[in-house]
Amino acid sequence: MKILIIDRLSKAPGLVRKLQSDQQVVSNEDDLEHIEMVLFISLDVSNEVALIASLSNRMDCVRLAHAELMDHAEVWQVIKDVIDDLFHSTKELISRLPFIHGRLLIRESRRKMFKAVFESTVEGIIIIDVKGVVQLFNSAAESIFQYSSAEIFGKNVSVLMPGMYAKNHDQYINNYVSTGKRKIIGIGREVTGLRKSGAVFPMELAVSEFESDGRRLFVGTVRDVSERRKLEHEVLRISEQERRRVGQDLHDGLGQMLTGISLIGVNLAKRLEEKKSEFAEDMYEIADLVREADRMTRNIARGLVQVELEGDGMSAALRTLCANAEKYFSVSCTYQEYGKIVISDSIAASNLYRIAQEAVSNAAKHGRAENIVVTLQSTSGSLILTIEDDGIGFPEVLKADRGMGVDIMGYRARVITALLEIEAEEGRGTIVRCTLSSPQYLN
Numbered sequence: 001m002k003i004l005i006i007d008r009l010s011k012a013p014g015l016v017r018k019l020q021s022d023q024q025v026v027s028n029e030d031d032l033e034h035i036e037m038v039l040f041i042s043l044d045v046s047n048e049v050a051l052i053a054s055l056s057n058r059m060d061c062v063r064l065a066h067a068e069l070m071d072h073a074e075v076w077q078v079i080k081d082v083i084d085d086l087f088h089s090t091k092e093l094i095s096r097l098p099f100i101h102g103r104l105l106i107r108e109s110r111r112k113m114f115k116a117v118f119e120s121t122v123e124g125i126i127i128i129d130v131k132g133v134v135q136l137f138n139s140a141a142e143s144i145f146q147y148s149s150a151e152i153f154g155k156n157v158s159v160l161m162p163g164m165y166a167k168n169h170d171q172y173i174n175n176y177v178s179t180g181k182r183k184i185i186g187i188g189r190e191v192t193g194l195r196k197s198g199a200v201f202p203m204e205l206a207v208s209e210f211e212s213d214g215r216r217l218f219v220g221t222v223r224d225v226s227e228r229r230k231l232e233h234e235v236l237r238i239s240e241q242e243r244r245r246v247g248q249d250l251h252d253g254l255g256q257m258l259t260g261i262s263l264i265g266v267n268l269a270k271r272l273e274e275k276k277s278e279f280a281e282d283m284y285e286i287a288d289l290v291r292e293a294d295r296m297t298r299n300i301a302r303g304l305v306q307v308e309l310e311g312d313g314m315s316a317a318l319r320t321l322c323a324n325a326e327k328y329f330s331v332s333c334t335y336q337e338y339g340k341i342v343i344s345d346s347i348a349a350s351n352l353y354r355i356a357q358e359a360v361s362n363a364a365k366h367g368r369a370e371n372i373v374v375t376l377q378s379t380s381g382s383l384i385l386t387i388e389d390d391g392i393g394f395p396e397v398l399k400a401d402r403g404m405g406v407d408i409m410g411y412r413a414r415v416i417t418a419l420l421e422i423e424a425e426e427g428r429g430t431i432v433r434c435t436l437s438s439p440q441y442l443n
Helices: 013-022 045-055 067-071 073-079 090-120 139-145 163-179 226-274 280-304 313-329 346-365 404-415
Strands: 002-007 024-026 037-042 062-066 085-087 124-129 134-137 189-194 200-212 215-224 332-338 371-379 382-389 418-424 430-436
Touching: 037 090, 045 073, 062 067, 062 090, 067 073, 067 085, 085 090, 124 139, 139 189, 139 215, 200 226, 226 280, 226 346, 226 404, 313 332, 313 346, 313 371, 346 371, 346 382, 346 404, 346 418, 346 430, 404 418, 404 430
Parallel strands: 002 024, 002 037, 037 062, 062 085, 332 371
Antiparallel strands: 124 134, 124 215, 189 200, 200 215, 371 382, 382 430, 418 430
């Protein structure tokens, strides 16, 4: 067992000789990595501050102090937080060494077990303190975020988040520590991460907390779901293409055929009527039914073949959405646009449109709004869709038993790697904001 003895006044030379005969006593304080025990017998506080600070992070080392040091207030105030136990005499310490050595072996075994699990898991693991400072960062996290453990150690975990999340992170931790109100701890959710390269990506995050040596720590388990989102996006793209194909076939194929049959039926009914046939009325009814079937087919086709949203089609679609909201919900719904609105990806455009559609519907049906404003704004590298109303608020967004509308909006935003924010307060209306920043979806 390697022991470092801090004895500036040579108060226990007998102890030093005894330990040197049975143990490996070292004197190099600059290399603490392999030291298993530190004995504080006497010390100069002004010179040992750096050493004590280093020991505060050593959880695999036993720190013992001579009980007499408790009588020296200035010394004890500095070292008390790093001391594991006290000893009163040389004899007592010598008798305890075998037990301490055994405990160290157990601690080392557990440390190795923890390290094996910590480094071998395929999920990123990040441990932070109550100030958000990174304490541990495993190999999987290095791969996900592209930072080495040395680069990220001691930094605030907010460097792993896009700006819109980072600015609120420390405040969230402070609120949780002071109030105990959870938003993600013990729950888990999908959030957005930030790689060292500056690229944002979707990830699943689960957070738990624990105490170690009296310190309150938080463990974040991270899973990169970028590939899953790409697959979902491709499935949606193929689904959209197939839906359009079916809608086009209904419109151009079955619809045209029903139109032809309807015209033939009307002509045949007229001829039967001219001949005073008793079947003329029946033929007119058949022609009407075919015409109604044609109308229904074309309505279905229009539902399947969505308005073209790529390019600048989104603006026209949102204007139509607002006009329909005024018509069907009897509310004031206006559309505002700032900047050049161009979306190059049909799936991104479709999901943004559906988010706007759901938000407008929620404002009119559940929020009992009288005025709704839909805004589409193009900024440098981003497209921001905002739906704001003056209703009673959208309290269901804050409840665990809310409807599926909010979750569907969140899912649509995640599929296109967009940030969805909902600000809702009862009696003060609701603001739904979706920010699309992914360059592959914008021109």
